[in-house]
Amino acid sequence: MIEKIKNELISLSDEKYKEFSASLMPNVNNILGVRLPLLRKKAKEILKSDWQSFIKNNDDEYFELTMLESMVIAELNIDFDKVLNYSENFIKKINNWSVCDNFCANLKCIRKNKEKTKIFIKKYLKSKKEFENRFAFVILTNYFAKDDTDFVLDEIKKFNNDLYYAKMAAAWCLSVCFVEDFEKTLNCVKNNKIHTSMLKKGITKAIESLRLNKTQKQILKNLRTIF
Numbered sequence: 001m002i003e004k005i006k007n008e009l010i011s012l013s014d015e016k017y018k019e020f021s022a023s024l025m026p027n028v029n030n031i032l033g034v035r036l037p038l039l040r041k042k043a044k045e046i047l048k049s050d051w052q053s054f055i056k057n058n059d060d061e062y063f064e065l066t067m068l069e070s071m072v073i074a075e076l077n078i079d080f081d082k083v084l085n086y087s088e089n090f091i092k093k094i095n096n097w098s099v100c101d102n103f104c105a106n107l108k109c110i111r112k113n114k115e116k117t118k119i120f121i122k123k124y125l126k127s128k129k130e131f132e133n134r135f136a137f138v139i140l141t142n143y144f145a146k147d148d149t150d151f152v153l154d155e156i157k158k159f160n161n162d163l164y165y166a167k168m169a170a171a172w173c174l175s176v177c178f179v180e181d182f183e184k185t186l187n188c189v190k191n192n193k194i195h196t197s198m199l200k201k202g203i204t205k206a207i208e209s210l211r212l213n214k215t216q217k218q219i220l221k222n223l224r225t226i227f
Helices: 002-012 015-024 036-047 051-057 063-074 080-091 097-106 108-112 114-126 130-143 149-158 164-180 182-191 196-207 214-224
Strands: none
Touching (some): 002 036, 002 063, 036 063, 063 080, 080 130, 097 130, 164 182, 182 214
């Protein structure tokens, strides 16, 4: 099955898209260049066949195989606890922001299982591994920042990871908190010791948001000069 899928992916590869993707992920060297809509279509085909075999035998030779697995797991129509079991195994092999962020965005089943998700991501919030930590903060951004800002801000206060992609995810998460609840987030930043470089980047991202008004942006610009 895996060899057949590999051959199909190779036939769908696009050299120009490969070059474009590689420019966004300089440390990923196994990109074929298959566009996301084609991968989504293939994931749906796998879900209708022996998806268990695909997950079990996937050797991640190509970036697209890893992305395909993320899409398949995210769309599984099975008990949420089992989705988390598959997710736990998958997270171990995430090594780039694209797979991480797409996986998080596709895990829409989280919306109906937030309390279990909170428990699940605890170890990833504490992790010092770059993409485990990023996974947790992208999950917070996508599914908790809007409706559970207190929980998210509590985790941002604990953040302490200098690895680039983890730090950028936490900064993005902080910027979304500013958008969703400006006053609460501002008070949190003013009254707590927060990872400085992440904080500066998060404030900058918030200033760039189209959802904050001029007064709010000026407050953030003034705040940024303090740190």
